[in-house]
Each structure stands twice: as structure tokens, then as C-alpha cells.
Amino acid sequence: MPFYFRLSGPAWSAIVLFACSWLVLVGPAWGTHIVGGEMELVHGTGDAYTLQLNLYFDAANGSPSALDGELTASIFEKSTNRRMANVLMPLVNNTFVNYTNPACVKSTLSTRRLVYSRAIILAPTIYNSPQGYYVAVERCCRNNSISNIQSPNTAAQAFYLEFPAVVRRGQPFIDSTPRIFPPLADYACINELFYYDFAGQDADGDSLVYDMVTPLNGNSFSDLPKPAAAGPAPYPLITWKPGLSTANQIPGAPTLAIHAQTGRLTVRPTDQGLFVFGVRCTEYRGGEKIGETRRDFQLMVRSDCAINTKPSLALLPAPTGRLAYRPGRDTLRLVPGGNRCVRVLFTDADRNSRLSLSLKAVNFSGLLPNFTTATSGAVRSPGAPDTLTATLCFPECIDTKGKVFLLDVVVGDDGCSLPKRDTVRVAFTAMRPPNSPPRLSTTAVPTLPIRARIGDLLSFDVIGTDPDNDAVQLEMTGRGFNPADLGATLSQGTQGAERRGRFTWRVDCRAVGPDSVFNFMFAAATSPCNERQAASVTVPIIVSYRNQAPTLASTLPLAKAAEIPLIELPLGQRYTATFTGIDLNRDGLTLTATGSSIDGKEGFDLAAAGMRFEARNGTGTASGTFTWDVSCAAANLRRSLIVTFQLVDATCKPLPQVQRVQLQVKSPDTLAVKLYNVITPNRDGQNDYFRLPDLPPNFCDARFGSLKIYTRWGQQVYESTDREFRWPGQGTGGVYYYYVTYTDGRKYRGWLEVIP
Incomplete structure (x- = not known):
């Protein structure tokens, strides 16, 4: 997993980096044999980027002790030179650069490519300056033997990169800077034309323009070759020797130049030596500059080359x-x-x-x-x-x-x-030889349009040929639909000079919709010289779908308006109803029965209520018998029971038929409940006891629970679980209160006056 730095300000203390930089220095600061290099900024995902420095090192003359284990890149805002962050980049790769022609290897020219890299986060809330940003790495010193600049042993380098804000005009702006510059590992010969492809590539397809620039010297020096962090721009330039300049960096006829669009370097050198040069790659998008990359490098010019005659x-x-x-x-x-x-x-x-x-x-x-x-x-x-x-x-x-x-x-x-x-x-x-288009025919043509109904199996052949014997491929598409979504297939094979296909479609409910006409388009295609030629045929198929609702008849009582008929029966009775379903379309019919409460929110199991339904389903007809054995099983459910009977036709768009009935267990006849209020316990045989003989009788699980009598101050003076209770009073007169409960939750309350 990569480790990211979130760059929201100066990331490290310059004092700490200064100390760390001196820890890695070994030996004298001069003669580090840095050949050149360039920087890259590559977008990953979201706000994640990779910052990378490709550094080239003289492996033939340089000391391994001069290789840095890490380098520090500094990011600045262009408009203000404000330091945004310092990024410590560790060395992640170290490889040799190969010659273009391995047979030309010279032991005095050997270059290593060192890659320093770090994953970073460029937050859009921070990196949004319209003028963009730049990154720099400073390091001293260059090769001692460079021929075209003053004091090369103390000349330093500043590797430089510009990149745009990650937000532009209020929208995310993603950019990877140019990269994959081929490193130069070859040498040139005096008075021989030297050429090299020095161009980079851009992952975003931006336009790249190349020109020659004077290399940057920067602010590092021999006593402090590796600063803790780069300073802000502008950076001093290297000093050319007399007679040389940006336009004449390597003496030659012609001198060193780069093609603005192709990035091709050319020079016919006239002097022997080791020459440093600078190239700038400017990045444009929509005609607007968005960044630049500068590259320093060296070219060795030799005078001991063998004479090579042009072929x-x-x-x-x-x-x-x-x-x-x-x-x-x-x-x-x-x-x-x-x-x-x-x-x-x-x-x-x-x-x-x-x-x-x-x-x-x-x-x-x-x-x-x-x-x-x-x-x-x-x-x-x-x-x-x-x-x-x-x-x-x-x-x-x-x-x-x-x-x-x-x-x-x-x-x-x-x-x-x-x-x-x-x-x-x-x-x-x-000129290409003339080519005739392919031909296509189908066995479905005489019967067009094809008419079908749901359940039909359609099949016909399509035949493709080509007068020039080009390979033919058959294709099937639908106008406004995908044939595969309807289950249609086209299998094909070659028979002699013909390409034959078999169309097969079992028409099913997927073909039922607002538009019943399906235009299947077939093509015989060839690709002579990779250019498509095709002949086509359209086969319209009309799918007819009509559905009449089935009818459901039964022996249930007729319903009045929107009411559900009620059947109320006493315990011990049996109720039977029969059902008959008929479908003129001969679709498969299914009869079902389900139980629910009167509000339809709570269902019940038919068997738990003593009910059963037997259905005999079939094609075009169905029948069923409903039976209810009235018992306490239904009464104990303590609610009105709704049974829904449904007849469904097995077709694409069913039209179900429904009948309902409400079933209820009839309670035993009872007189109106009478609650007595006065007793006279004087032993005259008249109204001596408190009794409630007219309470509802016990019915299934709805049974008498208890009677409790209280004084007017809430003290309980009597309790009984016998519905035939007899209470003679307390011996003194007064007003009492009683409370009767049943197991089904019913309650009766009243008051009682005892008169001695």
C-alpha cells in the first residue's frame, strides 16, 4: 500500500531536513558526476499523485558513495513563491541506461538512471491557485570535465517542473505532466551527424512543444551540495564558455537543435568533449499553457570513432x-x-x-x-x-x-x-480491386409479416453469400429492442459457399407490451480490406395477445353491493361451498383460499379454524370445495374471519377473479345482562343474597373468570370464581362495588346497596 503525504503546508522543518541532509553526505561535495535529469507528476486516483525525479548518474567515473538515498523536492505557488510543502523522496530504483547500439559500447560512457519517488495528495481546497505551482530539487555538483560551461566542478543543478492547479474555473482539473523521456546513453562523433529521439509522452493527450534552454544552476554550492530544501525561483543559470549560448550549446555545423514538435535532437559536432545542454518541454491544453518540464543532460563527443560509410x-x-x-x-x-x-x-x-x-x-x-x-x-x-x-x-x-x-x-x-x-x-x-457487396435472403420472406401468439415457436433461415468469396458473418439486431432480451437466437454455420443461420424464438410474456410489432433486422456482413460491407433484411413479427377474464361461480351467498356476505353458524354445524372456474382462452386456472381479518391486516390459518379447501386446477377449468366444521377452534380466534377465494389464469397479464365470505361462530342465546343493585339480608327469604344469574354463559374459551366486591373505601371484602356465587353481605348496611371479569376480556362493573 503506498504511503501518501497530504500537502497542506510546509511538511517538514527545514532545520530537521538540514541535519538529515548532512548525515548522508560522504566524502567531498564536488565531482558528484550528475549527468542530468527531469521531474514528473503523475495522477493516480482522486487527489492522489506521484511526484518523481529521474536522475542520471555517471557510472563510469562517479563514486557510489555520491549516490543519495533520498532527495527533497519543494513545491511553491507560482504567483507568490509561497512554499507549499517539502517532499522527501526516497530512492526507489537504480538501473543502467542501454546504448542504442550495444556494439558501440565504450567503457568511458556508462549511465545509471536513479528514480526518487513519493506518493502525495494535492487537495483541491489548497492547490487551486490560477497561475499554478512549480517543484524544484537542488543538488550540487556537475561533472568536472564538462567542456562548455564555466567552473563545472562547482556548477550546481536545479531540476524544475511546473504543474497547474487541480481546480480550474470551479471544476476539477486533472493533469499528468509529460513523462517517459528516453534517456541519452550514446555518444557523438566529430563531424558526424548525431540524432536522437528526446521526446516525451503525455497521458492526457496534451500538446507538447520542445525548445532549447540554458540549464539551471540553482542555489546549492560545493560547501552545501544537498540543501535541506530548494529555495524559491528564480534560479540562477549556468555560465556558458565564451562563444556559446542557449542557441549554440554544443559547437557544431549545425549546432545542437531540437525539433519543436517531434523532440528529435540533431547536431554535427565540431569539437571533442563533454557537453551539457538543456531542453524544455512545454505542455498545452486547448491552446493554453498548463505546465512545463525542464531536462538537463550531457552529450559526449569523441574523436576516435571509426569511419563509417553511409549505406x-x-x-x-x-x-x-x-x-x-x-x-x-x-x-x-x-x-x-x-x-x-x-x-x-x-x-x-x-x-x-x-x-x-x-x-x-x-x-x-x-x-x-x-x-x-x-x-x-x-x-x-x-x-x-x-x-x-x-x-x-x-x-x-x-x-x-x-x-x-x-x-x-x-x-x-x-x-x-x-x-x-x-x-x-x-x-x-x-487502387483497390473492385468488390461486390454480400447478399442476404431469408425463408421468412413469403409470409411477412409473421403473426404469432404467446407460446408459439417461430423459426426460419437466413442465408448470406458473397460474389467475391469474402468471409460472411450473419448479424441479428432489433429495432428498439435487444433480441436476446426476448429469448430470440440466431445460430449460424457455413455450408459450402453459404453462411446459413437459423432464427428461433419461443414467444413468451416478454413480448407483451405497448408495441406488439417487432422488427428483427438481419445482416450479412463482410470486411474486405477491413471495410465493412453489408446486405440487410428486416423481418417484422406481430405478436397478438388477447386475454378474457375467467369466470368464478360458487354456492356462497350473494354479496350486496360492496358488502361481504356473512355466514353465522352455531357450534357443531358443517358448512360446505363449491366453486367452479372457466376460462375461454383455455389458460391454466388456479383456485386458492386464504384467511384474513375483517380489516385485511391479519391473516389466519384455515386449518386452525377448522376449515379446509380442496382445489382441482386445470387448463380452462378449475373447481374447489370449501368445508368448515364449526367448533371452538374458530370461536377462540375471537374475531370475524374473512376467507378470500381467488381464481387466477396463467397468462402474461392475469385477470384474477375474487369472492369473499365472512364466517362467524354464533354464540348461545342469552338474555340481556341484568346487574342487581340492592339486597336485604334479613333472612325473610326474599333478596337475601347478592347474585348475578343473568351473566353471559360460558362459551368455548370465553368463560366466567371472577367476582370481586369492595367497600366504598376500596377494601376487598369478597371474591369468587364460581359463576353461581351467593354473597349475603357483611352484616351491616352500606354501599359496595363489584367487578366481574371473563377470560375473553369482557368486564362488568356495578354498585350494590346492602339494607339490613
């Missing part, structure tokens, strides 16, 4: 012809049926020279010619010929569409320090 190249347009192609005067015209190959003759005056051919499109992209024979080999060595021959053929699919295309045919040798090349620029026009 030569000739093209013979006709397979047996002897007249060479004349660049700038001749144009190859490639027509269908004509010759599309040329012979390439390439040679070199040097012995043991190994040559190789390559191609480069100048004003077009896409398909290139190809060599049908060997493109490399040795010349003038024992047993090797003086001249090599290759065959270059233009594929039939190349079509210039009336324009003249330019192609560079290049031969290069393996000479040092860099290969020498000879180029023949070939102008050509090419």
Missing part, C-alpha cells in the same frame, strides 16, 4: 527491370491485377557491415507494404554478397483514393556511434 539503397519497380526508381520524379501506380511488388537493392562500402531495412509512412497512416523476403543481412564479409536484395510488396487493400502517398524506405547500418541511414522516398498511388 545506399535503390528500388527497381519492375521485378525483372533494371531502371531504378527516381525519387521526386517517379510515381508508382498500382492498379488491380498489375504488379504490386518492387525489388530493393541495399549495400554498404564498409566490410562486415550489417544492414537492415525499415519503412515509415510520411503522409498517411494505416496499412503499410510488407517485405516478403529477408530485410537484413551482412555485406562484404567472407562469403557475404556485396549487395543484398529484398522484395517489397504493396497489399491489394492499400487504396490511396486518388491521392499520392509518400513512403520512406530506409536502410541502416550498425556503425558507431549511431547507425547511418539512406532513405528513398517513394511516391505511389494505389
Whole structure:
């Protein structure tokens, strides 16, 4: 897991870093043999970035003790030079830089690439300055033997990078600075043209422009080669030797230059030595500059290079012809049926020279010619010929569409320090052979449109052919729908010269919707020369869907308006109802019965209430029988019971039919409850006891619970659980209160006056 620094201000104390920097210094500060380098800032995810310094070190002459284990980068706000943070970057990679041509290796030139890196967080609430920010790393000192600057042993370096704010015009602005600059590991030779691709790449597709700049010296010095942190800009420049400048950094004819768009370095040096130079890569988005990267590097110019003769190249347009192609005067015209190959003759005056051919499109992209024979080999060595021959053929699919295309045919040798090349620029026009489109037919055509109903199985064939015998592929799409979402398939295979497909669709409920017309589109496609050609056929399929509601008849009482019919029966009775369902569409029918309370919120199990329902479901018809054995099982539920009977047709859009009935257990007939209020316990046989003979009788679980009698002061004087209780009073007159409860929660209250 990477470790991030959240950069919200100066991240470390300069005093601490100053002390740490001196701990890693070993030996004298001068002669660190730093070759050059550049910085990168790469976006990860969200606010996460990686800050990186690529430092190049002279491995042939430098001491390993001069390698730093970490370096400190300082971030500043451009508009104010305010220090935002110091970032300690550890060394994370150390590798050698390879020569372009390994055979040209010189022991005096060996370069290491050191990578210092740290993951950081650029918070949008902090890094939002419109003019952006810059990062710098300062380090002293350069190589002692540099030829084109004053006092190289005390000259320092400032590695510099500019980047934009992470918020621009109120919106997130994500940018990765240019990177992947190829490091220079080769040397140049006096009076020989030196070239090198020095361009970087940009992950965001921004425009990159290159120019030569004077390298930065910075503020570090030999007594403090590794400052605790970089100082703010501006940074002093190195001092050129007399006669040299930004525009003339390496003496030459021509002097060192870089192509503004391609980043290609070129120089024909006239002096031997080790030369430092500076290149700037400026980044643009939408025509607006958003950042820049500066790169310092060194180029060694040698005078002891072996003489390398430039190879030569000739093209013979006709397979047996002897007249060479004349660049700038001749144009190859490639027509269908004509010759599309040329012979390439390439040679070199040097012995043991190994040559190789390559191609480069100048004003077009896409398909290139190809060599049908060997493109490399040795010349003038024992047993090797003086001249090599290759065959270059233009594929039939190349079509210039009336324009003249330019192609560079290049031969290069393996000479040092860099290969020498000879180029023949070939102008050509090419016409593609005529090609007929494919053809498509279907066995469904005579019956169009196809009419179907839910449940039908549809199938027909589609047949694709091509007059030119190009490979045919069958395709199926739907106008406004995906056939696979409906379950439609197209299987295909090749039979002779035909590509045959079988369309299959079992029409189901997925085809029922507001639009019942489905236009299936079939295509026979070919790709001659990677250009699509197709023939198409549309097959409309109309899906019909009609559904009549089933009917449900029963022996239940007829309902009045929106009321649910009530059936009230005493204990011990049996009730039976029969049901019959009919569907004219012959859809499958299902009869069900479910129990609920009168408000529909609480259900009940039919069997727990002594009820059962037996259904006989089928296609087009269904029947059922409901039976209720009236018992205390239903009465003990203590609520009105609703049974819902539903008949559902098995179709895409069912139209269920419902009937309901309310069932209730009839309680035994009882007189109106009479609550007595006076007794006269005088033993005259008249009203001597307090009794309540007219209380409701016991019914299933609804039974008499208890009677309690209280004085007017709340003191309980009597209690009984016998519904036939007889209370004679307390012997003295007065007013009493009684309280009767039943097990089903019913309660009766009253008062009683005792008159002696």
C-alpha cells in the first residue's frame, strides 16, 4: 500500500531536513558526476499523485558513495513563491541506461538512471491557485570535465517542473505532466551527424512543444551540495564558455537543435568533449499553457570513432527491370491485377557491415507494404554478397483514393556511434480491386409479416453469400429492442459457399407490451480490406395477445353491493361451498383460499379454524370445495374471519377473479345482562343474597373468570370464581362495588346497596 503525504503546508522543518541532509553526505561535495535529469507528476486516483525525479548518474567515473538515498523536492505557488510543502523522496530504483547500439559500447560512457519517488495528495481546497505551482530539487555538483560551461566542478543543478492547479474555473482539473523521456546513453562523433529521439509522452493527450534552454544552476554550492530544501525561483543559470549560448550549446555545423514538435535532437559536432545542454518541454491544453518540464543532460563527443560509410539503397519497380526508381520524379501506380511488388537493392562500402531495412509512412497512416523476403543481412564479409536484395510488396487493400502517398524506405547500418541511414522516398498511388457487396435472403420472406401468439415457436433461415468469396458473418439486431432480451437466437454455420443461420424464438410474456410489432433486422456482413460491407433484411413479427377474464361461480351467498356476505353458524354445524372456474382462452386456472381479518391486516390459518379447501386446477377449468366444521377452534380466534377465494389464469397479464365470505361462530342465546343493585339480608327469604344469574354463559374459551366486591373505601371484602356465587353481605348496611371479569376480556362493573 503506498504511503501518501497530504500537502497542506510546509511538511517538514527545514532545520530537521538540514541535519538529515548532512548525515548522508560522504566524502567531498564536488565531482558528484550528475549527468542530468527531469521531474514528473503523475495522477493516480482522486487527489492522489506521484511526484518523481529521474536522475542520471555517471557510472563510469562517479563514486557510489555520491549516490543519495533520498532527495527533497519543494513545491511553491507560482504567483507568490509561497512554499507549499517539502517532499522527501526516497530512492526507489537504480538501473543502467542501454546504448542504442550495444556494439558501440565504450567503457568511458556508462549511465545509471536513479528514480526518487513519493506518493502525495494535492487537495483541491489548497492547490487551486490560477497561475499554478512549480517543484524544484537542488543538488550540487556537475561533472568536472564538462567542456562548455564555466567552473563545472562547482556548477550546481536545479531540476524544475511546473504543474497547474487541480481546480480550474470551479471544476476539477486533472493533469499528468509529460513523462517517459528516453534517456541519452550514446555518444557523438566529430563531424558526424548525431540524432536522437528526446521526446516525451503525455497521458492526457496534451500538446507538447520542445525548445532549447540554458540549464539551471540553482542555489546549492560545493560547501552545501544537498540543501535541506530548494529555495524559491528564480534560479540562477549556468555560465556558458565564451562563444556559446542557449542557441549554440554544443559547437557544431549545425549546432545542437531540437525539433519543436517531434523532440528529435540533431547536431554535427565540431569539437571533442563533454557537453551539457538543456531542453524544455512545454505542455498545452486547448491552446493554453498548463505546465512545463525542464531536462538537463550531457552529450559526449569523441574523436576516435571509426569511419563509417553511409549505406545506399535503390528500388527497381519492375521485378525483372533494371531502371531504378527516381525519387521526386517517379510515381508508382498500382492498379488491380498489375504488379504490386518492387525489388530493393541495399549495400554498404564498409566490410562486415550489417544492414537492415525499415519503412515509415510520411503522409498517411494505416496499412503499410510488407517485405516478403529477408530485410537484413551482412555485406562484404567472407562469403557475404556485396549487395543484398529484398522484395517489397504493396497489399491489394492499400487504396490511396486518388491521392499520392509518400513512403520512406530506409536502410541502416550498425556503425558507431549511431547507425547511418539512406532513405528513398517513394511516391505511389494505389487502387483497390473492385468488390461486390454480400447478399442476404431469408425463408421468412413469403409470409411477412409473421403473426404469432404467446407460446408459439417461430423459426426460419437466413442465408448470406458473397460474389467475391469474402468471409460472411450473419448479424441479428432489433429495432428498439435487444433480441436476446426476448429469448430470440440466431445460430449460424457455413455450408459450402453459404453462411446459413437459423432464427428461433419461443414467444413468451416478454413480448407483451405497448408495441406488439417487432422488427428483427438481419445482416450479412463482410470486411474486405477491413471495410465493412453489408446486405440487410428486416423481418417484422406481430405478436397478438388477447386475454378474457375467467369466470368464478360458487354456492356462497350473494354479496350486496360492496358488502361481504356473512355466514353465522352455531357450534357443531358443517358448512360446505363449491366453486367452479372457466376460462375461454383455455389458460391454466388456479383456485386458492386464504384467511384474513375483517380489516385485511391479519391473516389466519384455515386449518386452525377448522376449515379446509380442496382445489382441482386445470387448463380452462378449475373447481374447489370449501368445508368448515364449526367448533371452538374458530370461536377462540375471537374475531370475524374473512376467507378470500381467488381464481387466477396463467397468462402474461392475469385477470384474477375474487369472492369473499365472512364466517362467524354464533354464540348461545342469552338474555340481556341484568346487574342487581340492592339486597336485604334479613333472612325473610326474599333478596337475601347478592347474585348475578343473568351473566353471559360460558362459551368455548370465553368463560366466567371472577367476582370481586369492595367497600366504598376500596377494601376487598369478597371474591369468587364460581359463576353461581351467593354473597349475603357483611352484616351491616352500606354501599359496595363489584367487578366481574371473563377470560375473553369482557368486564362488568356495578354498585350494590346492602339494607339490613
